Amino acid sequence: MEEDEEEEAEADEDGEDAIDDADGLDDANEGGDAQLGSRILARVAEGKQTDLNALKQEIQDDASLLGQWRKAQELGEKRTREEVFKGLVANCSTYFGYSEELAEYFLQMFSPETAIKFFEANEQQRPLTLRTNTLKARRSSLMQALTQRKVQVDPVGSWTKVGLKVYQSQVPVGATPEYLGGHYMIQSASSFIPVMALAPQQGHLVMGESSRRCPRTRRTSALRKVLILYTGGTIGMARGADGSLGPIRGALKKRLRSVDELNQDLFPQCFFDEFDPLLDSADMCPEDWCTMASCIERHYYDFDGFVVLHGTDTMAYTASALSFMLEQLSKPVILTGSQLPMEEPLTDARSNLLRAVIIAGRADLTEVCIFFGSKLFRGNRCKKLDANALTAFDSPNFPELAVVGTEVKIHHRLLCNPPKGRFRVHLMTVTDIIVVCVVPGFSDGFFDSVATAGNVKGVVLMLYGCGNAPARKTSFLAACSKLVTAGIVVVACSQCIHGNVELDKYAVGRAIADCGVIPGHDMTAEATVTKLAYLLSKGLSPGECRKAMQDNLRGEMFSPAKTLDVSSSWMDLPSPS
Numbered sequence: 001m002e003e004d005e006e007e008e009a010e011a012d013e014d015g016e017d018a019i020d021d022a023d024g025l026d027d028a029n030e031g032g033d034a035q036l037g038s039r040i041l042a043r044v045a046e047g048k049q050t051d052l053n054a055l056k057q058e059i060q061d062d063a064s065l066l067g068q069w070r071k072a073q074e075l076g077e078k079r080t081r082e083e084v085f086k087g088l089v090a091n092c093s094t095y096f097g098y099s100e101e102l103a104e105y106f107l108q109m110f111s112p113e114t115a116i117k118f119f120e121a122n123e124q125q126r127p128l129t130l131r132t133n134t135l136k137a138r139r140s141s142l143m144q145a146l147t148q149r150k151v152q153v154d155p156v157g158s159w160t161k162v163g164l165k166v167y168q169s170q171v172p173v174g175a176t177p178e179y180l181g182g183h184y185m186i187q188s189a190s191s192f193i194p195v196m197a198l199a200p201q202q203g204h205l206v207m208g209e210s211s212r213r214c215p216r217t218r219r220t221s222a223l224r225k226v227l228i229l230y231t232g233g234t235i236g237m238a239r240g241a242d243g244s245l246g247p248i249r250g251a252l253k254k255r256l257r258s259v260d261e262l263n264q265d266l267f268p269q270c271f272f273d274e275f276d277p278l279l280d281s282a283d284m285c286p287e288d289w290c291t292m293a294s295c296i297e298r299h300y301y302d303f304d305g306f307v308v309l310h311g312t313d314t315m316a317y318t319a320s321a322l323s324f325m326l327e328q329l330s331k332p333v334i335l336t337g338s339q340l341p342m343e344e345p346l347t348d349a350r351s352n353l354l355r356a357v358i359i360a361g362r363a364d365l366t367e368v369c370i371f372f373g374s375k376l377f378r379g380n381r382c383k384k385l386d387a388n389a390l391t392a393f394d395s396p397n398f399p400e401l402a403v404v405g406t407e408v409k410i411h412h413r414l415l416c417n418p419p420k421g422r423f424r425v426h427l428m429t430v431t432d433i434i435v436v437c438v439v440p441g442f443s444d445g446f447f448d449s450v451a452t453a454g455n456v457k458g459v460v461l462m463l464y465g466c467g468n469a470p471a472r473k474t475s476f477l478a479a480c481s482k483l484v485t486a487g488i489v490v491v492a493c494s495q496c497i498h499g500n501v502e503l504d505k506y507a508v509g510r511a512i513a514d515c516g517v518i519p520g521h522d523m524t525a526e527a528t529v530t531k532l533a534y535l536l537s538k539g540l541s542p543g544e545c546r547k548a549m550q551d552n553l554r555g556e557m558f559s560p561a562k563t564l565d566v567s568s569s570w571m572d573l574p575s576p577s
């Protein structure tokens with residue numbers, strides 16, 4: 001099959017075209033009615049309830065019984081909890097047309113009453129909605145253009161400035177010149193609704209839903225879509241009255257409208273979103289990483305790739321954190337920023353951004369990367385090494401994944417393998433970790449309070465060379481043992497930029513390993529801290545966490561270099577003939 005044909009076929013399969021999608025849905029419903037009919041017949045044969053209203057009542061009664069089980073027993077309910085639950089699963093499966101496994105899955109994931117509300121919500125017909133690409137058009141002008149084409153549209157609601165609801169259309173909305181020109185995309189309103197628009201209250205459960213089956217959607221180049229998320233950082237900053245730099249909301253988006261390259265065919269269609277407030281990355285916290293991860297999750301099936309514009313100072317931490325939180329990632333997430341603001345004459349902002357967009361839209365990457373200068377790095381291998389140079393980043397223990405010169409050279413064998421499972425996000429909720437940089441003769445008295453405070457879950461020690469600690473200082477070793485005994489996961493990193501932590505190489509390293517400190521191998525401090533936070537957030541016990549810290553989860557550890565052991569058998573090497 002030709003590539004385009006293949007892509008079209010895939011797109012069809014994914015329901016890319018909204019019209020096809022809607023047709024498919026009707027067919028599926030017809031099939032569903034026929035199946036419901038045969039399930040009802042089967043119930044007749046078994047002598048069970050066949051009246052749909054009565055069945056619905058039974059579902060509601062059983063769900064509320066399960067919701068107040070103790071009371072139900074007091075009132076004389078004879079069935080066991082398991083029996084009621086099994087019956088509820090079977091009834092929901094019949095009434096809502098789910099397989100029993102799926103019905104059970106949701107009934108277990110939520111309380112039965114909530115699950116039923118969810119099943120009911122899924123029965124509601126939803127309107128076809130469009131999202132305006134504000135980099136290319138205003139919603140009002142798009143509404144005008146569509147109205148002229150006999151597409152009846154209205155704003156979706158007051159909570160969005162970009163959404164349009166389609167009432168009726170005499171032309172296919174997936175084939176108008178505006179659609180092909182990237183002025184809008186077809187996107188369900190529920191997937192671009194900011195969760196806050198639902199005004200969730202404490203205790204409310206907000207569930208994200210996505211309709212696509214295929215983890216990786218492919219489109220022809222011109223129709224590929226990239227979401228640019230501006231979180232802050234120099235790239236969109238301007239100088240204030242005192243000459244210091246700070247980010248300005250709306251300014252970068254306005255500026256990007258005049259970047260003509262983004263309209264070239266080579267480029268994917270770009271959409272823009274920004275943080276509120278925008279941050280200097282020195283102010284970034286784990287909650288901000290979670291906001292980014294949730295934004296990517298919300299838009300995951302609507303875009304082919306993501307560009308996160310971020311300040312350079314803590315970009316390596318964010319990239320590492322996202323690499324862990326975004327599980328089974330099958331699309332490129334490229335972080336970039338700049339050393340100089342977009343507005344300044346010698347800026348690196350424009351080229352970093354354009355190249356990151358091309359990579360996010362066109363490269364078959366399934367990982368979180370940093371693009372900076374001319375190189376693409378694995379995000380969790382990166383460090384900011386230069387405060388002034390335009391080539392500020394490097395990946396000290398792992399080669400770059402791609403180099404952009406006159407062409408884009410990608411080192412495919414170095415890339416992470418595509419995932420086998422479904423994409424999901426695991427948010428970082430545990431951040432009680434401290435990092436201690438050891439210096440000669442330092443005071444270690446405070447470790448005692450760390451061990452007894454009860455809130456610290458992890459400690460990262462920045463040691464010398466390949467993980468050497470001041471072992472003559474017995475108070476330090478005793479403190480390490482105390483931390484480990486208190487259930488704190490203690491990991492050794494190196495203060496050196498390059499190289500590997502090997503705790504068994506020197507006696508001083510062995511001493512600290514004997515206390516229960518584990519090696520961080522060739523991980524950066526950024527990757528070590530965020531990996532630890534991620535694993536602790538998964539609720540692992542200290543033992544499980546120590547074990548998982550030694551596993552390579554996202555290509556963050558174990559450089560491919562092989563070492564030749566020349567220490568013992570040097571003389572045995574064959575001499576050149």
Ligand SMILES: NC(=O)C[C@H](N)C(=O)O
Nearest residue numbers: 233234280281311312313
């Ligand atoms: N170049 C930069 O982006 C530095 C800035 N302070 C930041 O990290 O947000």
